[in-house]
Amino acid sequence: MESNAVLLESKSSPINLLNEMHQLRLLGHLCDVTVSVEYQGVRAEFVAHKAVLAATSKFFKEVFLNEKGMDGPRTNVFLNEVQVADFASFLEFVYTAKVEVEEDRVQRMLEIAEKLKCLDLSETCFQLKKQMLESVLLELQNFSESQSSEEESSTQPSALLESKAAAVVEANQALCPLAPPDGPAERPSSRASPEIPAAKSKEKM
Numbered sequence: 001m002e003s004n005a006v007l008l009e010s011k012s013s014p015i016n017l018l019n020e021m022h023q024l025r026l027l028g029h030l031c032d033v034t035v036s037v038e039y040q041g042v043r044a045e046f047v048a049h050k051a052v053l054a055a056t057s058k059f060f061k062e063v064f065l066n067e068k069g070m071d072g073p074r075t076n077v078f079l080n081e082v083q084v085a086d087f088a089s090f091l092e093f094v095y096t097a098k099v100e101v102e103e104d105r106v107q108r109m110l111e112i113a114e115k116l117k118c119l120d121l122s123e124t125c126f127q128l129k130k131q132m133l134e135s136v137l138l139e140l141q142n143f144s145e146s147q148s149s150e151e152e153s154s155t156q157p158s159a160l161l162e163s164k165a166a167a168v169v170e171a172n173q174a175l176c177p178l179a180p181p182d183g184p185a186e187r188p189s190s191r192a193s194p195e196i197p198a199a200k201s202k203e204k205m
Helices: 013-027 049-055 060-065 083-094 102-116 119-175 184-203
Strands: 031-038 042-048 074-080
Touching: 013 031, 013 049, 031 049, 031 083, 042 049, 042 083, 042 119, 049 083, 060 074, 060 102, 083 102, 102 119
Parallel strands: 031 074
Antiparallel strands: 031 042
C-alpha cells in the first residue's frame, strides 16, 4: 500500500542560505572571483562567489560561462565606470536581498543594475523610484489644496464684511427713510419756517 506524498518546505532556508553566503564572502572563504572596480582613478577589489554572482546577474553569468578557465583558481573581472560605493551596495544586495542607500543614489543603483543585468535590483529600484515620485506628487497636491483653502479663507472675511455693511445700510434706511420730495415729511419743515422770524421778533421786544 503506497503512502501519499508530502511536501517538506522550509520558509527560512533561502534566508539562511543567503546569510551564510554573505558571511562566507565577508570572511573571504570559498571565494573564487575577484572583481576590480575603477572609477575616476578610485579603484577597489571585491572577492565574491561565482555561483552567487551568476545567479543574480546575467552579466556575470555570461562572463563566467564564456571564460576559458586559464586564470587559475580565482577569476579576475574588471569593471570600468562603476563607482566603488555602488558596487559595494550591489554586492550587499545580491547577498542579502536588501541594501540601504541615499535617495540620490537610487538612480545610480538602477543604472548599475541595468549594466550588470540584475533584474531583482532593477525592479527594486524602479518600485522605489515610483514610490518616491508618488510621495512627491502627493505633497504637491496637499500643498496646492492648502493654498486654495487659504485663498478661500482670505476671501470669506471680505464677503462677510460686505454682507455686514449691506445689513447696516439697510438698517439705517429702515430707521431714517428717505421721504419723497412732495411727501408729508416736507410739511413740518414748511411749517417751521415762519416760526423762526417770530422767535426773533420776540427777542427784539
